[in-house]
Amino acid sequence: MVVRRVLPTLILIGLVVLTEQVTRITDTRYYLTQLTMTAYYGLVIMGLCLLMGYAGQISLGHAGFFAMGGYLSGLMTTYNLEALKGSSLGSMLTTLNLLVSRKDLYGDVTLSVHPWVSCILAVAFASVVAYLVGGPVLRLKGHYLAMATLGFGIIVYRVVLGSAIFGEADGFSDIPGFAVFPGVEVSGRASVRVANYYLAWGLLTLTLAGLLSLVNSRIGRALRAIHGAEDAARAMGINTPRFKLQVFVLSAALAALAGVLLTHFNGAIGPAQASVMASVRYVAIVAVGGMASLWGTLTMGSVLNMLSLRGYFGSLDDAVFGGILIVIMLFAPDGLLRAHPLARIRSLLRGTEEG
Amino acid sequence: MSFELLFQYVVAGVTYGIIYAVVAIGFNIIYNTTGIINFAQGEFFMLGGMTAVTLNAFMPLPLAIMLAVLVTMVVGALIEMIFIRWLISPSVLRMIIITIGISILVREAALHIWDESVHALPYFTGNEVTSIAVGPVRISPQVLWVIGTCTVMVLALNSFFNQTSLGRQMRACSANRDAARLCGISAKNMVTLSFVLSAGIGALAGCVVSPITYVQYSIGTGLAIKGFTVAILGGLGNSLGAVAAGLILGLLESFSIWVMPTAYKDAISIAVLLVILFVRPSGLFGSSEAANLKEF
Amino acid sequence: MERLLEVRNLCRRFGGLKAVENVSFSVKEGQIKAVIGPNGAGKTTLFNLVSGFLKPDSGTVLLDRLAVQDLPSYSIARKGMARTFQHMKLFPKMSTLENVMVGRHIHGRAGFVPSFFNLPWTWSEERRMRREALDLMTRLDIENLAETEATSLAYGQQRMVELCRALACSPRLLLLDEPAAGLNMRETAEMAKMISRIRDMGITVLLVEHDMSLVMNISDEVAVLCYGQKIADDVPLAVQKNPEVVRVYLGEENAQDS
Numbered sequence: 001m002v003v004r005r006v007l008p009t010l011i012l013i014g015l016v017v018l019t020e021q022v023t024r025i026t027d028t029r030y031y032l033t034q035l036t037m038t039a040y041y042g043l044v045i046m047g048l049c050l051l052m053g054y055a056g057q058i059s060l061g062h063a064g065f066f067a068m069g070g071y072l073s074g075l076m077t078t079y080n081l082e083a084l085k086g087s088s089l090g091s092m093l094t095t096l097n098l099l100v101s102r103k104d105l106y107g108d109v110t111l112s113v114h115p116w117v118s119c120i121l122a123v124a125f126a127s128v129v130a131y132l133v134g135g136p137v138l139r140l141k142g143h144y145l146a147m148a149t150l151g152f153g154i155i156v157y158r159v160v161l162g163s164a165i166f167g168e169a170d171g172f173s174d175i176p177g178f179a180v181f182p183g184v185e186v187s188g189r190a191s192v193r194v195a196n197y198y199l200a201w202g203l204l205t206l207t208l209a210g211l212l213s214l215v216n217s218r219i220g221r222a223l224r225a226i227h228g229a230e231d232a233a234r235a236m237g238i239n240t241p242r243f244k245l246q247v248f249v250l251s252a253a254l255a256a257l258a259g260v261l262l263t264h265f266n267g268a269i270g271p272a273q274a275s276v277m278a279s280v281r282y283v284a285i286v287a288v289g290g291m292a293s294l295w296g297t298l299t300m301g302s303v304l305n306m307l308s309l310r311g312y313f314g315s316l317d318d319a320v321f322g323g324i325l326i327v328i329m330l331f332a333p334d335g336l337l338r339a340h341p342l343a344r345i346r347s348l349l350r351g352t353e354e355g
Numbered sequence: 356m357s358f359e360l361l362f363q364y365v366v367a368g369v370t371y372g373i374i375y376a377v378v379a380i381g382f383n384i385i386y387n388t389t390g391i392i393n394f395a396q397g398e399f400f401m402l403g404g405m406t407a408v409t410l411n412a413f414m415p416l417p418l419a420i421m422l423a424v425l426v427t428m429v430v431g432a433l434i435e436m437i438f439i440r441w442l443i444s445p446s447v448l449r450m451i452i453i454t455i456g457i458s459i460l461v462r463e464a465a466l467h468i469w470d471e472s473v474h475a476l477p478y479f480t481g482n483e484v485t486s487i488a489v490g491p492v493r494i495s496p497q498v499l500w501v502i503g504t505c506t507v508m509v510l511a512l513n514s515f516f517n518q519t520s521l522g523r524q525m526r527a528c529s530a531n532r533d534a535a536r537l538c539g540i541s542a543k544n545m546v547t548l549s550f551v552l553s554a555g556i557g558a559l560a561g562c563v564v565s566p567i568t569y570v571q572y573s574i575g576t577g578l579a580i581k582g583f584t585v586a587i588l589g590g591l592g593n594s595l596g597a598v599a600a601g602l603i604l605g606l607l608e609s610f611s612i613w614v615m616p617t618a619y620k621d622a623i624s625i626a627v628l629l630v631i632l633f634v635r636p637s638g639l640f641g642s643s644e645a646a647n648l649k650e651f
Numbered sequence: 652m653e654r655l656l657e658v659r660n661l662c663r664r665f666g667g668l669k670a671v672e673n674v675s676f677s678v679k680e681g682q683i684k685a686v687i688g689p690n691g692a693g694k695t696t697l698f699n700l701v702s703g704f705l706k707p708d709s710g711t712v713l714l715d716r717l718a719v720q721d722l723p724s725y726s727i728a729r730k731g732m733a734r735t736f737q738h739m740k741l742f743p744k745m746s747t748l749e750n751v752m753v754g755r756h757i758h759g760r761a762g763f764v765p766s767f768f769n770l771p772w773t774w775s776e777e778r779r780m781r782r783e784a785l786d787l788m789t790r791l792d793i794e795n796l797a798e799t800e801a802t803s804l805a806y807g808q809q810r811m812v813e814l815c816r817a818l819a820c821s822p823r824l825l826l827l828d829e830p831a832a833g834l835n836m837r838e839t840a841e842m843a844k845m846i847s848r849i850r851d852m853g854i855t856v857l858l859v860e861h862d863m864s865l866v867m868n869i870s871d872e873v874a875v876l877c878y879g880q881k882i883a884d885d886v887p888l889a890v891q892k893n894p895e896v897v898r899v900y901l902g903e904e905n906a907q908d909s
């Protein structure tokens with residue numbers, strides 16, 4: 001029983017290590033960069049899978065939370081607080097290690113928020129926004145919920161695109177690395193590539209393990225009940241509004257965390273990360289993975305993100321995701337890994353005869 | 356504020372408002388026969404405008420517009436026949452995702468055909484600087500074209516649904532699909548027809564407005580959100596409500612320039628959308644009891 | 652006997668339609684009380700009002716002397732009222748056992764954080780809930796369906812599973828909306844026996860039912876609704892003799908025959 005529950009996670013860990021070893025032996029270390037990014041996108045997708053696949057609540061605005069995390073952390077770690085330097089507040093914050101000085105590209109010393117602090121603040125902010133937005137939004141269903149979350153995503157996009165403080169169309173660049181532990185820095189430098197790879201996949205594995213135990217618990221059952229028949233779930237005493245809100249906040253926090261880490265890893269973030277298309281991609285991956293399947297979502301998400309990040313889809317990138325969405329939803333609404341092509345074709349034929 | 360400026364704001368508001376109303380009516384037509392919100396609705400508009408621009412290089416304007424509308428209608432029919440027709444009672448979530456996928460595909464196809472550049476048809480009469488006097492103020496004739504065409508379109512649709520037998524069949528379908536089928540109405544063909552109609556009116560609106568607003572491959576999503584806002588505001592499925600709501604949103608946007616930067620103009624409609632969804636999802640004119648009976 | 656449920660002057664309209672109009676009645680602890688009435692009489696609406704799925708325009712619902720009409724349905728469920736639905740609402744894509752375990756939901760306490768971190772005590776709680784659900788299923792004689800997907804079962808079995816799921820809440824008051832609808836004669840008889848057994852377990856039952864013989868055989872009291880109004884409320888024999896009830900029912904019966 002216990003073995004069966006941890007075995008898949010162990011296999012995942014094995015695969016992660018194996019992949020790293022393979023890149024070492026075949027001298028293809030550069031793959032690790034995209035693999036790291038894939039892992040961070042994996043965080044967003046796992047959260048969305050919980051929300052959409054298990055609790056049955058669609059969100060077309062998750063890129064908004066991702067961008068919120070990335071942009072806020074980017075802003076706080078690059079915004080020069082030199083003005084605070086002389087003040088008692090500044091020195092207090094510096095002694096508490098909440099502010100750090102560093103040299104920027106041009107050798108000037110700048111004072112800015114410590115990445116740990118900015119990370120926590122950014123994720124907390126996104127969670128609070130999710131809590132506030134989720135209250136009214138999650139009362140909606142179906143098309144209304146889709147449109148409301150889409151609207152939320154567009155507002156975030158407009159704000160980052162239209163605000164000078166967020167760099168308008170250029171976004172942020174030159175964002176410093178994030179020293180998670182002494183010696184382990186989230187940044188794109190080649191010297192820390194392996195450490196970053198393990199950090200990202202380690203985090204993803206832990207998240208996956210947590211989410212797996214969550215979906216197999218009393219809570220997961222309640223979420224699936226809400227998905228299947230919300231009225232009946234309420235009749236069983238399940239506090240449906242609270243559960244939906246909690247899942248929404250959890251998935252938003254995961255998206256924001258991924259946003260923070262990926263932004264520090266890339267050293268940059270732009271408005272495209274907040275766009276509707278970005279949100280739709282996350283939805284597409286959850287759909288391809290089979291909606292209520294964390295493993296399926298992880299597998300398909302890794303494959304698709306890897307291919308996309310390596311540029312295999314070229315200028316057809318968005319079209320590929322759009323096409324995938326349609327094909328999966330038409331022919332295999334339970335996900336690619338669970339599709340039984342013959343059974344579906346048979347049921348289709350039967351359906352048309354009746355109809 | 357001078358009277359003239361005020362008038363200009365009103366004219367701009369009405370022009371955009373009626374466009375939004377047409378997009379909203381497109382939503383309504385499909386929603387009424389299928390219960391689907393077609394997220395690709397804005398793409399019909401874009402497709403109409405773009406195709407007309409291309410065709411106009413080879414033929415006179417009226418012909419180009421007619422052909423563009425026709426082409427878009429065919430695209431609408433194809434979309435329905437390829438992606439929608441054979442699905443057996445699909446879930447709402449599935450339909451949302453499929454229509455989003457369609458909208459992405461259409462948009463990406465447009466990007467590859469017409470690239471990112473902005474296009475526009477020539478002014479139907481005169482040019483950018485022509486204006487005609489309406490009482491004490493002057494407005495562009497194209498504005499009259501837009502308002503006129505859209506009004507005629509709304510009236511024509513209205514009489515189509517009320518007076519012709521085909522229109523009545525479509526309404527029967529939306530009222531009760533099973534009962535309509537028992538009366539020998541082919542519900543599936545009605546659905547195709549609703550896509551064709553909705554594509555057609557979207558395309559025509561895209562053509563008449565393109566000299567003023569220009570068209571680009573990516574305008575669909577923004578327009579769809581506004582059209583949807585208007586459809587909800589007017590009460591989903593209620594076309595006259597959509598006209599009123601369209602005018603309200605158009606005027607609201609137009610006058611918002613007084614109080615906030617133009618860059619945030621688009622945020623108005625989204626804010627309106629969110630507010631109306633939270634406060635009164637049945638719309639301004641719909642009854643909330645009736646809304647409870649709808650399946651979302 | 653204590654009055655477990657007391658409904659006073661409940662009103663609810665839909666637009667111009669008075670679905671429930673000034674209805675008062677009470678259910679005593681340990682009773683089986685039935686609500687009958689022709690189609691569209693407002694029985695389901697009454698159930699929805701009592702269980703918090705609809706809010707009344709006016710009137711009060713007292714569950715064990717506590718006013719619950721303003722509470723959300725899930726809070727009412729936690730106070731010991733479970734219900735089934737006229738049109739069954741089993742959870743799709745979940746096994747029968749899982750369906751019943753959802754019924755045990757309110758008797759567990761593992762929240763998001765303990766479940767996410769897989770704390771050992773959540774395992775033992777999970778095992779306990781599983782055992783309790785299986786025990787209950789054994790008592791209702793459906794334990795052999797445990798691993799089957801609930802929505803793929805035969806209609807009669809689904810009714811039984813829904814009943815089992817509601818019982819899993821360990822309610823004090825059980826609301827059954829037409830539990831025998833769509834069942835054949837043998838299944839109906841079984842259901843009647845089951846409802847009596849549930850009462851014998853000490854659970855109070857309020858039920859809506861069209862099957863007259865079932866209602867008259869097992870109920871301790873019967874209330875009759877017609878066009879949203881209560882026209883009778885008494886022991887079965889008296890209700891059967893009530894002239895107004897006879898008029899309403901025979902009128903309807905005749906109409907159905909022709």
Ligand SMILES: Nc1ncnc2c1ncn2[C@@H]1O[C@H](COP(=O)(O)OP(=O)(O)OP(=O)(O)O)[C@@H](O)[C@H]1O
Nearest residue numbers: 647665670688689690691692693694695696697737
């Ligand atoms: N949500 C609603 N909106 C509008 N009208 C409703 C709604 N629910 C019920 N009604 C109406 O209220 C009346 C009572 O309905 P209700 O379902 O309570 O009857 P019932 O006694 O349960 O009937 P049946 O025996 O058919 O189950 C009916 O006329 C019905 O059409």
Ligand SMILES: [Mg+2]
Nearest residue numbers: 694695696737
């Ligand atoms: Mg009923």
